[in-house]
Amino acid sequence: MASGKDGAAAGVSGVSSAYSTALAARRRSYGPNTSLSYEQPLMIVRGHGTYLYDDQGVQYLDCINNVSHVGHANAEVAASASAQLHTLNTNSRYLHPDLPLYTELLLSTLNSTSDKSLHSGNKGSSAGGCSDISDGCGSGGGNCSRGGYSGSNTRRSSSSSNVTFPGIQPQSQPQCQQQQQSQPPSSSPTISQPNLEVLYLVCSGSEANDLALRIIAAARPGATHIAVMGGAYHGHTSALIQVSPYKFWGQGGTGRQPHVHVVPCPDPYRGDNLDGRAAARAALAAAARAGGQLGAFLCESVLSCGGQVVLPQGYLKELYDELRSAGVLLVADEVQCGFGRCGRAFWGFQTQGVAPDIVTMGKPIGNGYPLAALATTRELAAAFSAPGMEYFNTYGGSTAAVAAGLAVLRVIQRDGLQHHAQRVGEFILSGLRRLRATYEVVGDVRGLGLFLGIEIVRDKASKRHAPATARWLKERMKARRVLLSTDGPYDNVLKIKPPLVFGIREAEMLLGQLSEVLERELTADVLHQLNQREDEVWASVYGPRYLQYRENERMLYSGLPHARL
Template sequence: MQEALGDTFAVPLKSLGSGSDLTLPSSSEADTLERHDLALLAGSAPTLTRDEILERRRKHYGPNLALFFPEDPLHVTSAVGCRLYTSDSREEADSYLDCINNVSHVGHCHPQVTAAIAGQLARVNTNSRYLSQEHVQYAEALTATFPAPLETLYLLSSGSEANELALRVARTLRCDGAPRTAPLHVAVLDHAYHGHTNAAMELSPYKFYGPGGAGRAQHVHVLPCPDTYRGTGLGGEAAARAAVAEAAAAGATIGAFFAESVISCGGQVMFPDGYLAGVYRVMREQGALCVADEVQCGFGRVGDAFWAFQLQGVVPDIVTIGKPMGNGYPVSGAVMSRALAGAFAAAGGEFFATHGGSNAAVAAGAATLRVLREEGLQARAAAVGAHVAAGMRALQAAHPTLVGDVRGRGLMLGMELVTDAATRAPAPALAAALRARCAARHRVLLSAEGPWGSVIKFKPPMCFGEREADRMLRALGCELAALAADHEQLQALHDASRAAVAQLTRAREAWD
């Protein structure tokens, strides 16, 4: 298999495997095709215009199913590596650079992963109640990436399901494996996101304090999100003790602590050194299970470690994983010790997920893990991430009144925009304008998140290279310079940012 460089892969036709029924045209010039061309073979050319698709979507899809760039939605027809092709782009120069997809982890339509899934679907795809050599081989390979004693795997279909399973274990057991007899109270971090099911949303301040949210449930206790830029909420142990005291005042004991190892929707937040160790120590004194949510930040994305919790020098009781696990194929998991899994099983009740651990899901997961190793993508994340971070800091130096902070590790970075460098007031309207201009004028796709929507998020497929990084940095630099030079527009954006922050602050104070 030809090594992935940047966002282009060559696909040996033989890699599609004998299990696939895909028929490819012969070529006298070469025995390879660009993956973009392979994607186009999968179906006929679009027959509907973008506006027709949008009209039908509005008629038949739920209206609260969001679109990226709703003011100018993209009609994506194929993808390769870090590039998205739309109905009006068939050449590389016209493609969109994907800087936001942390699901297509090793690159859109990676040939090894695609072939593995297609081949498995052509042989058998059933559930985990049957013996499968591939299941045990994948479990062995995946759990080998975790520190002891994390050696037991449950497979599911989404990160939400994985966090629901961790919650189910916590309702059943203490961290020492003893049965839990009291109602479960849970501690979480502010601005965290742990999934879209009802139970997972109750653990997600990003959702329950957000638009349409129901507010904090009585059994949930929220620790402040550590903000190293503004110097608030940095003491993990003190925050944990405050949560324990709050639960005690309600006559309860905290039984689980959930934390993303990098808070993604909260704005690419990295913990101060020792933060999780302090929280874990306090929580385990209560018998609480410590759950590391690696759904967005795991599988080598942070570069310096395969799992982001390792940056904190801790070992969780349960690790939940998902999004990038199958490179876009739905597969997730929960990893724990054999002792904890045994106690969970002994407590009674079978665990089963219809699609969790299906043969095709295992094939997708195994192929993704293999590509990560063969193509050295963790090391690539460290190197390219350092290049991007240096470029973002150069933009910060060039625009110190607009770029307040650059943070993150590997290919999980954030650049926070501000209206005032001295007060560090967030600039969500500026962030929205910047990402919109990068998309419209440079075909560079970025997202904006954080408590106020002021953080430009960078979390691309792991095949992202320095060439792609430089294209993104040029787009950001060009549009920051243009916005800085247009004083009237910049003032209007700053006014809009202040109004948005004030509105968000009032809404949050109403919940508090």
């Protein structure tokens, strides 16, 4: 199997015996349903910034590892975690000064619903937001102090904390919040905005989302139904697979559970399912028809496995308003898109101007050191805690994890990575738009900051999904030492979500190579073969899945009994 790397583009041939040994041992002894990327897997042994290096020293441009948020092997994060590993790495049953410091710092980034634009001239969607720790409130023209961290994250109480964090100068939250309170959102003024004042640190995004389900169950005991977005993936635990259509309607999935309702994912490219309010009403009605009541709606703020989908402006706001009126808890899954990646705001939900009841975070939070978090309101934390059951997470909030988390926030802010993501993301998007104008298979290009997608289609007229072509493009780009992945329910979206240190030079490299593949390699002959393959995979895999999603949509909106699919 390990007979040779695809070395056509760069003259590499053959593999080392270490490679063959490792591949054979992995296939023999490691979970058979874990995957290795690419037809010929890469043995990656070193990383630096946004580059990866294989065992033969070949350099790859990494366009997809959003976990290595501030760069592979970032020296500052590694040094911070390492120093802590050499000093103390124990659990949160002992007090440690860095845990509450980190807790309040992280919480301070959350309590804004505004889309904090980095363009000083563009204030249209801003409401005096304080979300951008990389840019500070000052740059947006706000009147927030740039002094030391006040340590308070509550809007209502004056701070009694003297926590300071010399390395980061986030906005002074209370002042920002006062400013925001003086400018209430124009819609639904009667519904109070939840303040995210309590944090739980856990070990993985899956643990964070699973914890969200436990909090929901405690806070909404009678309302056991859950709504989720089509194509969503929220994690790998038993409970999360049940709320992840990406899994339960994906390969090997066992279908939808009766208490789970799938909101059809907006498809702005095709103009489908763009009405958030209608979606909310349909989900509420579906739960009622099934004899239940919605307790919560889980949604990634920008959809990742769903195909790098940016929700239409106002979509989530309308959906949240409608569901909140019905008492439904609103969970923003920021595991993939958070921590400044979206450019315009530190958190994806802020680009939609909404205020979730629960926010879950993961992947980029520790730059690869296992860490994740859940933020929620004091009320929900109280409901979860009231029965008296302790929540203990061995590694969650352990000292080295916190050290990594602190360093990540420090680097994002000091190096202005949110602003950088916005700038480089727009540069890439511009380039992708040029490719879209030129090539028939480039159906849609979209995204926020450095969270981008290229939807590959058979042709612009039909907009038919082209997963085989997307996969082929991914492999051809890999042969040119550029790492992309494919995703979406029909696997036809090329994902771009690199470490945030990805620069203009790297963007040019990505665009240049992609342009060359489309121009030189995707010949009429190749396309003809790919289209044959498209017919096959559509007939066998993606077509049936597509019909499943459409049938769900039809039943949900027609008010038919939402039969188990």
